[in-house]
Amino acid sequence: MQEGVVLSNLARAWSGLTGQSCAFAPGAEPPAPRADDACFMLPITDCVTGFSSHPRAIVLLLMGAAESRALAAAMFGLPPDQLSAADLQDAGAELCNILSASLMECLEDASLANLGLPQALDLNRWPELSHRGERRALFELSDQPRRLVVMLTDIHLDDSFCRE
């Protein structure tokens, strides 16, 4: 993986969607979620298995409330006070989708990998999912106080996902 390329792609994605310049940096540990954070998950499947419901990796995204609003306001072209909860969720899911495409670079071999569909994740599931499997990458917005963490976990050998 060329970490520099991934970091620059993540920053380009965020600034392309929000118009805000930013920088990403590798993070150490997944943070504990706050009550007003938003979480999203996107499965990456390996098409060689032939089981599309069998994820090979997952991308997890955690975003602060201010970042959620800024993102949705820019994408929908609306003032933050006119955004609905559904708008915030829609924009967050699409960000998860776009960041996931950049994070595919972090897989050892992405030649057969397929992006799944992003979904909103209940905050309660973040602690468990963010510590499961083999973490391949964890990046966060480095300019505080912005709050955005995205991580890729390889769950190839974690067959508990298959039973979900």
Place this chain on the structure above:
Amino acid sequence: MQTANLAPLRVLIVDDSRAIQAIIQRVLQAASLGPLQFELAMDGEQALRLVTSFEPDLVISDWHMPKVGGLEMLQTLRQIGRHEIKVGFVTTETAERHLAQARSNGAIFVINKPFKDEDLLREVQAALASCREALKGPAPALESAEALNRLIKSQMREIPFRLIPAPGQGLDDLKLPHDLAMYVADGQKTPHALGILDVNACCILGGGGAQLQPPPVRTALQSGVPTPEMMKQADLFMRSAAGILLRDPGTGPVSLKVVNLVAKPFDKLRSLMERDAGRSDYRLSVPGYGEGRMAFVRL
């Protein structure tokens, strides 16, 4: 861009994210792309349902969507024969093995998310320009409806008539026999155009040219046999029509090479008409006489 006389082009945006739909629509609306009509779909299944009612000129689609994805939607469109609908992708998909499938099904562009406005605009501008070209279609075979109107008026003199455009009329719509004319341009070896009057038009234009009262014209229409006087006048009309055929720049005057009443069309006539290198099709209606059809076909 001049937009005054342009019909709106229809753009169908297919993405399971309303935010991306909003961005694409905003970018296109802010640009000077001429009048556009938008319709939105959340997945390929919904898009395929909308194709029949909305008849999009351009579909801008995501790849990964619930129910029916972008590639499957494109493949279905082609399978149901909708080859004329242009489809481009705005997607996170980058795998060459997938994108090659899209291109082989006729996708005209693939732009990766997040995209720059100018990248999307460049692709959409090119797609819409070719849509507008396609909508224009080939040039007509005649200079104008007004020119034909004047020619018929000079033939019919005081007899009132109505000239009705009949785009898309087929050879079978023209009642046999046909008065078939071939036109050549000065200095050209190949024929320039064909003109066809169906038997009813022969009777009407012939009867009008001879200033006949309605009863003998109606009799000829009913029997399907124009009188020699009618055919003489119909042939004269076809000769004069050479003067209102559209010419290519640099070509000489067009004249009538031959005109004959034919009992059935020659084999290639149908395919020449369907090739549509330029057509002018009309119905001619005269109160008291009846209605006939004519076609001029550029070769």
